[in-house]
Amino acid sequence: MELHVREMREEDLPVVYEINVNSFTTDAWSMDSLRREFKLPYSRKYVLETEGSMVGYAILWLIKEEAFIMTFAIHPGYRGRGVGRWFLSELLEKLRGEARVVQLDVRKSNLQAIKLYRSLGFKIVRERPKFYSDGETALVMELELSKELV
Numbered sequence: 001m002e003l004h005v006r007e008m009r010e011e012d013l014p015v016v017y018e019i020n021v022n023s024f025t026t027d028a029w030s031m032d033s034l035r036r037e038f039k040l041p042y043s044r045k046y047v048l049e050t051e052g053s054m055v056g057y058a059i060l061w062l063i064k065e066e067a068f069i070m071t072f073a074i075h076p077g078y079r080g081r082g083v084g085r086w087f088l089s090e091l092l093e094k095l096r097g098e099a100r101v102v103q104l105d106v107r108k109s110n111l112q113a114i115k116l117y118r119s120l121g122f123k124i125v126r127e128r129p130k131f132y133s134d135g136e137t138a139l140v141m142e143l144e145l146s147k148e149l150v
């Protein structure tokens, strides 16, 4: 499967939205919040494609030397095949040289995502109790790019 990362365009939003709502049962982003990202100078948005179909997306914020992965998902039909790992590695590659540290929030129960982040060198640095609307705790995970494993 040949994968290709490119910058997200506004016309990608319906498909991004679709993957987003199929990936997050609560706290999915609205179309308005996705659209707002195009007005933020510190927002970086990417999509992952294979043979012209979008199979994933990521929205990151880069503020000074700190990057934050705001949302990241792979199309449900393409999970479990190494696509997420490849995409995340590419995103980290893009950040190298610009960001010193990369952070993200992840649900404490999202073991797949936590495992993926850990395998790329992210460490749990703290918790945000009741962060999500259903009361679940978020884990804050962080990667220092200079100490990255890949």
Ligand SMILES: CC(C)(COP(=O)(O)OP(=O)(O)OC[C@H]1O[C@@H](n2cnc3c(N)ncnc32)[C@H](O)[C@@H]1OP(=O)(O)O)[C@@H](O)C(=O)NCCC(=O)NCCS
Pocket: 023, 024, 072, 073, 074, 075, 078, 079, 080, 081, 082, 083, 084, 085, 086, 104, 105, 106, 107, 110, 111, 112, 113, 115, 116, 119
């Ligand atoms: C988390 C997510 C991005 C992973 O993408 P993916 O393409 O399925 O992941 P990969 O196939 O690249 O797998 C990477 C690693 O994730 C973990 N993983 C993936 N699927 C897993 C599963 N079913 N069970 C346990 N771990 C799993 C493993 O560590 C795996 O590495 P390994 O294959 O060496 O064991 C994807 O499941 C997703 O979009 N989930 C819904 C949205 C989400 O949770 N986003 C992250 C929010 S912080």
